[in-house]
Amino acid sequence: MANTPLHRQNLIESAVTLFRTQGFAGTGLSEILKKSGAPKGSLYHYFPKGKEELAAEALKVAGRVVEKTLLELATKHKQPEKLVKTYCQMLGQWMEASNFRSGCPITTTVLETVPQSETISKVSLAIFDSWKAVIANALIESGMTKAEAKKKADFTITAIGGALIQSRVQQSTLPLDNTASQLKLLFTS
Amino acid sequence: MANTPLHRQNLIESAVTLFRTQGFAGTGLSEILKKSGAPKGSLYHYFPKGKEELAAEALKVAGRVVEKTLLELATKHKQPEKLVKTYCQMLGQWMEASNFRSGCPITTTVLETVPQSETISKVSLAIFDSWKAVIANALIESGMTKAEAKKKADFTITAIGGALIQSRVQQSTLPLDNTASQLKLLFTS
């Protein structure tokens, strides 16, 4: 009906949400199909290699959304600690809105499939790298050396990833706030 | 057959390893049964509520092992940064030995089941709290205020959890080393 790759889009979006919430193995194709409204024929038309290919594509899309968000925040905020704080606040709102179910869209799938699946391993590595690059750039522009910026940027993505897990477990945004505070100390000391 | 709860023990240990590596939903009961050598009858004898109960017990056991390790390290090292560094090194060796498959024994299952499963939610919350308490104590004994120590301790567990994910994705122990370094800065600045 109408717009051609609509089902493809819906499949990906549904996959992002479901994998993020319940994991890769914990989400059946039937559930993705039902949520997306796409027929099974379409799934295997757009993703001939099946579930794993859909997952890889879902991770890519979700990763790009995050990267774009970070880039926008980097333009808006000159100080890296401000960028991080704002992003953590956004994540907190997002967590609350999902009843603390929607954490990092990459991590859940990663922990089930990396390094067993080479495809997903490569994709997720590239995604995290893209996020780290944005933070590193912001730190460099604020006067940090390249080597130092890389370390702090890597650690920032690491810590935020951890904070999303704690936020889920504690059903609270406090871990995200605390993470922003601690990272600020590391940027400005 | 001899020693009575041997099958129970084996079931738990197998569950810890498999859930940690492939997740809760990604691990079938058949696989746990095969790895442990226990018969199916025993599984439902020891864990009448099935997979979820086994998972909860597996998390508890794994959590206690970590807590015990942290307590030992806390006795050995007076400076908290030394404790953290040593623990991160241990984790790095552990990751390497498992080909970067065995990260945090709690996180993978948590991301698939919390907060959907109330049982696992409560258990995992208590486990993380026990770890944080050990770190907080070490920080207090090194002269930090109680409030400050709590924040830094929470962040330590948060960051290490994130580092284990990055270590898995990067197939490297560098994220763990970097995390130890950054945390040291936070403890001593």
Place this chain on the structure above:
DNA sequence: GACGATATAGACCAATTGGTTTATTATCAA
């Protein structure tokens, strides 16, 4: 209108899922 490609529909598949049930066998205290 006809063509070839894109897309959809859904029946069908073997294999596996977590779980139940019933019968049997060890174990050990009285």
Place this chain on the structure above:
DNA sequence: TTGATAATAAACCAATTGGTCTATATCGTC
């Protein structure tokens, strides 16, 4: 030795899993 309890064995279950296949629409284009 008996009797109760703990433990094991395995047949059995409905439901779901990811995936395949073939037939049919639907499409833009010549």
